[in-house]
Amino acid sequence: xxxxxxxxxxxxxxxxxxxxxxxFQKDWSHTFDENNPSYIQVSLHGIALxxxxxxxxxxxxxxxxxxxxxxxxxxxxxxxKDYPYMNPxxxxxxxxxxxxxxxxxxYNTFIFYEDITTK
Numbered sequence: 618x619x620x621x622x623x624x625x626x627x628x629x630x631x632x633x634x635x636x637x638x639x640x641f642q643k644d645w646s647h648t649f650d651e652n653n654p655s656y657i658q659v660s661l662h663g664i665a666l667x668x669x670x671x672x673x674x675x676x677x678x679x680x681x682x683x684x685x686x687x688x689x690x691x692x693x694x695x696x697x698k699d700y701p702y703m704n705p706x707x708x709x710x711x712x713x714x715x716x717x718x719x720x721x722x723x724y725n726t727f728i729f730y731e732d733i734t735t736k
Contacts, residue, residue: 620658622667623725624675628655630722631668635659638700639719641666662686680726688731692717709733 625631635641641659648655654670662685669675685691692707695717705717714730721727 618665620665620667621679621681622669622675623679623681623721623723624677625668625670625721625723625725626677627722628657628670631657634702634721635666635668638695638698638703640694662691678724678726680728682728682730685729685731688715688717688729691729695719 632643636643636659639661641661644658644660644665646655646657654672655668656671656674657668659666659668664683664685689707692705695703695705702722703719705719708716708718710716710730713732713734715733716728716730718726718728
């Protein structure tokens, strides 16, 4: 299993985006004490991500493609949440995928996609 690490700047904004909007669950978090940065794992549909406030763990503004099943239902759920900072579209790409792109508050890009050649 590959677990990408993404740099975040604000735990509360990350919680709002990943948990409330995207529907990830927080699996665990670690902080040495209340004055230190957080390191968090979130997961959804078998996808695990690490989110880090630690300087140097990852570059802000990274991108990743995340394969999933049920992209249309996932997209519908996102639109129903009426998240004020993101209104993602569902697009059919020329390489036979359906994609939904979102950008988190730390400028990381997530392209959720489903392969339509197997449907």
